[in-house]
Structure formats: C-alpha cells, structure tokens
Amino acid sequence: MSGEEKILEVKNLKTYFFTNMGVVKAVDGGSFHLKKGQSLGIVGESGSGKSVTSLSILRLVPKPAGRIVEGKILYRGEDLVKKSQKEMRQYRGKKLFMISQDPMTSLNPVFNIGNQIGEAIRRRQNVKGNDLREKIIEMLKLVHIRSSENLIHAYPHQFSGGMKQRVMISMALACQPEILIADEPTTALDVTIQAQILKLMEEIRQKYNTSIILITHDLGVIAKFCEYILVMYAGKIVERADVKTLFKGNKHPYTRGLINSLPHLGKKQQRLSSIRGQPPDLLNLPAGCPFEPRCDYSIERCSHEYPPTESAGKGHLISCWRWREI
Amino acid sequence: MPRSSRIWVHMKNAPLGGLTILFLLVMAALFAEFIAPHSPIDQDITQALKVPFFLKGGTLSHLLGTDELGRDILSRIIFGARISLVVGFIAVAISGFIGTCLGLISGYFGGKIDSIIMRVVDVQLSMPYILIALALIGALGPSLRNIIIVIGITSWVDYGRVIRGEVLSVKENEFVDLAKIAGCSTYRILLKHIFPSVVNSLIVLGTLMLGRIIIFEAALSFLGLGVQPPTPSWGIMLADGRQYLTYAWWLATFPGLAIMLVVLGTNLVGDWLRDMLDPRQRAVVRGKR
Amino acid sequence: MQRYVIKRFFQSLIVILGITVIVFIIIHLTGDPTDLLLPPEAGPEEKALFRHELGLDRPIYIQYFEFIKNITHGDFGQSFRHQTSAFSLIIGALPATIELTIAAMILSIVIALPVGIISAIRPRSNYDRIGMTFALLGQSIPVYWAGLMLILLFAVTLGWLPSTGRGGIEHIILPAITLGMFSTAAIARFTRSSMLDVLDTDYIRTARIKGLTEYIVVLKHAFKNASIPVLTMTSLQFGRMLSGAVITETIFSWPGVGRMAVQAIYNRDFPVVQTAVFITSVLFVGINFLVDIIYTYLDPRIKYK
Numbered sequence: 001m002s003g004e005e006k007i008l009e010v011k012n013l014k015t016y017f018f019t020n021m022g023v024v025k026a027v028d029g030g031s032f033h034l035k036k037g038q039s040l041g042i043v044g045e046s047g048s049g050k051s052v053t054s055l056s057i058l059r060l061v062p063k064p065a066g067r068i069v070e071g072k073i074l075y076r077g078e079d080l081v082k083k084s085q086k087e088m089r090q091y092r093g094k095k096l097f098m099i100s101q102d103p104m105t106s107l108n109p110v111f112n113i114g115n116q117i118g119e120a121i122r123r124r125q126n127v128k129g130n131d132l133r134e135k136i137i138e139m140l141k142l143v144h145i146r147s148s149e150n151l152i153h154a155y156p157h158q159f160s161g162g163m164k165q166r167v168m169i170s171m172a173l174a175c176q177p178e179i180l181i182a183d184e185p186t187t188a189l190d191v192t193i194q195a196q197i198l199k200l201m202e203e204i205r206q207k208y209n210t211s212i213i214l215i216t217h218d219l220g221v222i223a224k225f226c227e228y229i230l231v232m233y234a235g236k237i238v239e240r241a242d243v244k245t246l247f248k249g250n251k252h253p254y255t256r257g258l259i260n261s262l263p264h265l266g267k268k269q270q271r272l273s274s275i276r277g278q279p280p281d282l283l284n285l286p287a288g289c290p291f292e293p294r295c296d297y298s299i300e301r302c303s304h305e306y307p308p309t310e311s312a313g314k315g316h317l318i319s320c321w322r323w324r325e326i
Numbered sequence: 327m328p329r330s331s332r333i334w335v336h337m338k339n340a341p342l343g344g345l346t347i348l349f350l351l352v353m354a355a356l357f358a359e360f361i362a363p364h365s366p367i368d369q370d371i372t373q374a375l376k377v378p379f380f381l382k383g384g385t386l387s388h389l390l391g392t393d394e395l396g397r398d399i400l401s402r403i404i405f406g407a408r409i410s411l412v413v414g415f416i417a418v419a420i421s422g423f424i425g426t427c428l429g430l431i432s433g434y435f436g437g438k439i440d441s442i443i444m445r446v447v448d449v450q451l452s453m454p455y456i457l458i459a460l461a462l463i464g465a466l467g468p469s470l471r472n473i474i475i476v477i478g479i480t481s482w483v484d485y486g487r488v489i490r491g492e493v494l495s496v497k498e499n500e501f502v503d504l505a506k507i508a509g510c511s512t513y514r515i516l517l518k519h520i521f522p523s524v525v526n527s528l529i530v531l532g533t534l535m536l537g538r539i540i541i542f543e544a545a546l547s548f549l550g551l552g553v554q555p556p557t558p559s560w561g562i563m564l565a566d567g568r569q570y571l572t573y574a575w576w577l578a579t580f581p582g583l584a585i586m587l588v589v590l591g592t593n594l595v596g597d598w599l600r601d602m603l604d605p606r607q608r609a610v611v612r613g614k615r
Numbered sequence: 616m617q618r619y620v621i622k623r624f625f626q627s628l629i630v631i632l633g634i635t636v637i638v639f640i641i642i643h644l645t646g647d648p649t650d651l652l653l654p655p656e657a658g659p660e661e662k663a664l665f666r667h668e669l670g671l672d673r674p675i676y677i678q679y680f681e682f683i684k685n686i687t688h689g690d691f692g693q694s695f696r697h698q699t700s701a702f703s704l705i706i707g708a709l710p711a712t713i714e715l716t717i718a719a720m721i722l723s724i725v726i727a728l729p730v731g732i733i734s735a736i737r738p739r740s741n742y743d744r745i746g747m748t749f750a751l752l753g754q755s756i757p758v759y760w761a762g763l764m765l766i767l768l769f770a771v772t773l774g775w776l777p778s779t780g781r782g783g784i785e786h787i788i789l790p791a792i793t794l795g796m797f798s799t800a801a802i803a804r805f806t807r808s809s810m811l812d813v814l815d816t817d818y819i820r821t822a823r824i825k826g827l828t829e830y831i832v833v834l835k836h837a838f839k840n841a842s843i844p845v846l847t848m849t850s851l852q853f854g855r856m857l858s859g860a861v862i863t864e865t866i867f868s869w870p871g872v873g874r875m876a877v878q879a880i881y882n883r884d885f886p887v888v889q890t891a892v893f894i895t896s897v898l899f900v901g902i903n904f905l906v907d908i909i910y911t912y913l914d915p916r917i918k919y920k
Binding site: 460550 | 629634636641751752755756757758759763767858859862865876877880885891892895
C-alpha cells in the first residue's frame, strides 16, 4: 500500500494566533511524518488544531493573526516554513492540494466550473480551447460526473453539495498532487454521498499513489479510510498509531474516551458514555496536559507538566504520564 | 468572552477626537452666550472685513476676523452651532421616528404593506432630495420650522431601510415565535421584543444622520432657502463668504471648517458605535479554527 | 432572464408613476399660480375665469390625469419666466449636467477602486491608513465648502483654473472633483470592506490552494465578486450625484439642470422646477434599471432567483 519513503516530515510545529484577547496556541509542538501513498488521518474535536495543521503545511494560515512561530515542515527535504509565498506557489496546485470542509463555499460563485477546473489543469499543462475542454471532461469523468457542454458552463450554485465536492476532487486530480489534504470532506454531506466521496478518494490513492491526509472528527470515517492516525487535543498530538492499534490498543485517556463513546452495535449498553467536562478554552490553557481537567486518570503531575512523547510499540507514540497503566 | 471585557476593548478604541468635537459642539450650542466673545448679529461697519488674528492686521478681539458687516466670525460660528444642533436633533428625531415606525411595520408585517412602503422608499430615493427639499421650501416658505419638517420628511428613508432590514433578521429568531405563542399582542411584540434589538442600529444611524443633516441644513441655508438672516447659520455664512471669496477668504473658510469637523466627529463616533453595538461585527478574534 | 428584465421594467414604471404623484403633490403645494400669473389688479372674477381656463377648479384626480397625459406628450407647462416650454429648457440643460456627472463618476471610480483594492490587500498598512483617512475626510466635507475651497486655491490664489462656466477640460476639472469627492470616498471605503469580506472566503482560499498568482486571485477571483455590491453602491452614488449637482452647478455656474432648477425656485418658476425634478428622477430610475441588467451578467445567481 504505502511505500517507506517519507515525503513529508513535520517537526515540532507551533502555529499560534495572536488576538486582541490573548494568544491561541492552535498547534503546539506537533510532529509527524507522511509516507508516499499513505493515508493519514488526523482526528480531534473542533479547535483541536487539525485544520490549522493542514493550513500550516500549505502556508495558508490566516494573517495577520496567525503565524507559524516555530517548527519545520519538510517536504522532500525542503522546509516549507522558510519559503516565501511566491515560492509556495510552486508547490500549491502542483505538489500539494487541499479539499476544504464546506463544498458549498469552496467554489467561486461567479465563474462556471469549467473555468475553475480549467485553471487547475493549466497549472500543469498549457492547454487551451478544445484541448482544454477535453481535459476538463476527462477530469470530470474521473470523478464520475458525466459532462456535457451545459455542465461545463454551469455555475456552482446549480450543483448539489456532493457534486460540488466531486468537482473539488476533480480539481485535485487535475493538479496531480503528491499530497492531498482533505479537511472534513464529508462532514457537510449526507451519509450515502459520504461513502461515494471516500471511495473516490481511495481510488485516487490507489491509482496515483497520492498520499492523503484526512482530517475529521468522525471515527467511523477514520476507521474505514486511514492507515495511520494522529489524535489531536488542544493543539497537541496526544497519540499516534496505525488504525488497528488505535482502536484496539489505544493508551491515551482521550483516545480511550473517544473510542468508548462510540455506540456499539450488538453489545448491550445501558447508557452512552461520553467524556466528561467542557472543551478546552484555548485562550487559557493549563500549564500541563490540556486534557487533565477531563481525565479520569490524571495525577498531580499532569496539571503542571506536559508529558513527553514516548513509544509504546512499533509506530505507536503517546504523550501521557500514565500510559503504561492504562 | 465575557461581555464586559468585550465592551472594554471597544472603550479603549474610542475616537477621542470625534467625541471631543461633538462635546465642543454641544457646549457651544448650549452656552453660546457665555463662550462667544461678541454678539453674532451686532454690526459694526468700521470693523468690516477684518483679517483673522494670525495675519497681519488682525487683532485678538476678532480671532477669526469679521464679515462684511463687521460681525465677528468666531461668535457667529459658535452661535451657528446652536442652529445646526437644533435643526439636527429635531430633524433626526422626526426622520428617525417616521423611519423606525415604517421600518418596523414594513419588516414585521411583510406582504402587501411591505411592498407598498418599499415602493414609496424606492420612489423617494430616486428623486434628488435636495431639489425636493428646495421645491418644498420654495412652496412653503423658508422658516426654521419648515426646514426642520422638510429635512425630516426627506431623510426618513435611510432609517426605514435599515430598520426594516434589522427587523427582518430579528423576526426569524425564536423568541419572537415564543412571544406569539404566549399570546402577546402584536403591539407588545413590536415594542418589547423587536424594538430593543433594533435600538443599536438606531443609535448608530442617528449619529451618522446627524452629520448628514447638519450638512443638509447648511446646504439649504447656503442656497438661501434655509434659515434666514440675520440668524447665524453656517450655511448662510458660507453664502456670504462666497461673494467675498477673492479678498476675504476667511468668511467662507472657517464656517465650512466647522461643518467639516462636526461631520468628521459624527462619522468617527458613529463608526465606533457601529463597531461596538453591532452584533454582526467582524470578529475581534481572528481565525480560531 | 427575460422574465427578470420585464419584471424590473414594470417595477421601474411603477416607481416613475410614484414620482409623478410626488411631483404632482409638490405642484399643488406650491399653491395657486393664478396670483403669480395675473397682474395684481386682477379682480376676483378674472381670477376665477383664469382658474377655470387653467383647469384649476376641477377635481384633483382629473387634474392628475391631465397632468399624466401632458407629461407623456412632453408637456410640462410653460416656464413662467421665459416664454418657452419647461421641457425644452430642461432638456437643453441636461447635456451639461450629464457631462459633469459622468466626469465626476469616472474620476471617482478611477481613484476609488484602486485605493479600495490596495487597502484591502494590505490592511492596516500605512497605505491603508492614509487611504481610509482621506476617505473619511472626503465623506465629511460638505460639497459646497469643498467647491469654494477649491476655487479659492486653484482659481483665486493660483489662477490655474477657471472658476465658472463650461468649456474645455480646464472648466470641468474643479466641478468634477467637487461633485465626485463624496462618492470617491464612499466607493473607496466600500470597495475595501467588500474586498476584505471576499478575501476571507473559502473560495478565495481554494484559488490560493491552486497556486494561482496573487494578481489573479485578487483581480480575477476576488474582485469580480466584490464588484457586485460595489456596483450597487456606485449606482446609488450616481443618484446622489444628480442631487449634489444642484449645489456644484450653482457654485461653478455650470449651466446644467441643477442650476436652472435653483434659479427657477428663486424666480418661483414652478413648471421648470417640476420638470427638473421629474426628468432627473426618471434619469436615475433608468440608470438603475440598466445597472440591474448589468448585474445579471456579473452575478450568475441572480437569474435564478
């Protein structure tokens, strides 16, 4: 499935937002790597920093409040953090691409979709006129949209959410990126469409050996799609493991809580379990582990010292003082 | 974020310049008799067309010079503030009242009433308001009372549209439905539930409109169809100044400067109030994802 | 598309109808012209006869229909002062006003759009601050004062430009600047905020993700979206200019409709005033109608509403 070649290495990424009301440490020291053709999942609640991680990779963190304050993002050895916006344009649309959460707003409403897909195509090849049209039709076919002259001149508002997302994916295909980031690609869609989109993305991964980073809060999607998973909480990557280990052998209280809160078919359950407490206030994070207030396993040390990242097995990394006992 | 700290952030950004100007305006209007060095209407031909104090030949007794009838410019400006403010406030009140009532009715009841009122708004907006005002005053005769009424009538549209927009968005809120279910009378719903949501816009708009109405009044006076001499209106002073522009530039410059500063003040304060009171403000926290 | 155009056309007609009502009301407020037109010695029987001849003793709604009928034939009455049709007087003065308004509008757009766009792409920079400060000033300066000050500076003190009259380019500069000042400021501010809103959207982010140059992102993707509300604003400003032209034309003695109307008010020449109001308003309605049609080309979503 995926090779052993590491094409992306993120080291100690810190992306902060400087606001009138304080500093939000959206990503606080995240490190991970991505292999060629691998499907990596990032799971966490809203505000956990998963989206900001992807924006950081693309260097599209919203200015002026947001900034990468520290860390390296090595794409095939090149540190993207050090690149200027102009240099980043060599990567965006050619090597890196992202599909956003809300397909309803991701397409420009005043241009027809042929125009928008055409832009993506022309990033790679200088085609015009009829050749361009043919390529557009080809791209749409790859995402199973049967195109016609009318369709190419149609505007985004005339499409359904699922179709819009497929148009986005066809744009992604036109760019032929090495890394495709999909930020909650199915959250805004209904379940049947979700399955289609995921299937499409898997096809792409197989066919073109594209690495895919899938960001979501939906564990079901993660389980179906990802080979390796990062769990994020309040800007920190608290656990990372391959999919099987994560679901069966997880060792972080938060991960444990997440998995346990999934309702189980077939098993008798009295009540749904959930993680107690409130989501963290990113403006006022505690000195130690941010999950501490909600953690059933917390000890004194947790509230004032953040645990180091330790290895619990092959490819299984975890940041918790008490992971051995869990 | 607690509401009090949010208010504090806005207080920090208060436009001191604008607030100072408005404060001075109100002071001048209220206490003109005590502040002004001379009477605004006393003529003294021997003192005619004296230059402002900072030019050669100027004196400290007439800081901003005198006009062709020897009247002190500074004093006339100070008294002019009273006219501007009186016309301004009353006209704002009138247009605000009409506009709010019609806006509330239009927005809340919708349907035919809304269409009709909006048509009237469209019609009125299509017509050059200055010409209408001039025509009306030409017909009714220029007097302080008439100016205020005419300005009030021509200015209500701005309120009407904004208030209607506000009502439309508030109407969708659940608490309105709850009030209806609880059996509140329409009148009560409008007054107690919808109006408070709309008050903020009213305050912002009122501040901004004050500036525009002051300009409007001065425009009418400038064209001779506003306040009549010898009452000192800034507009009349400008009209006088126009005749003497080539050799007595101060007649026109200072009153106009006063108008500009006052309007600048209302704009600054109005913008600030809008940022503070409008719930749909651009997020102070950028990019929390 | 056609349905939309027809719908808007009929809406415009209704507005024009409303305008006639208001003009008619104003006419009647100006009172009985009998006393103006007849010599003061005229006795009550003469006045009654005169009124009857003018049709002033008939019921209001009949007078209104007469009024409408006359208007559709271009008959707005005779000017009291000059013995010609009010309509021809106004139409004669119209080109001057249109020339001035167009000049002011072009000036506004040419300055305001770049200022607004650049302010939006470099928010909070010095450039932005200065630009927006000027914009704020521009919206606070009364038209009449601006005109007088410009005359003071350029005509009186420097002697570079003439202060009155219509003629070559040098005659139109000062009036156009004066008339356009407020609009330039308003459009600049609005362009900035509209662009800022658009630059914040997901689809602009998509354009950036595609790796398009900033030039294309801003001018193609962002501006086309931002220009839609700016267009609305611009057409509103046009209407305001038609109003503001009254004062500007008076100050610069520009021979347009506005100046003629003001003179007419001084002379109590009401037919001319009514005609001026009517023609200007209809012009504005027409412009709005055209703008609405242009809209449908800019924003594809409109057609389907």
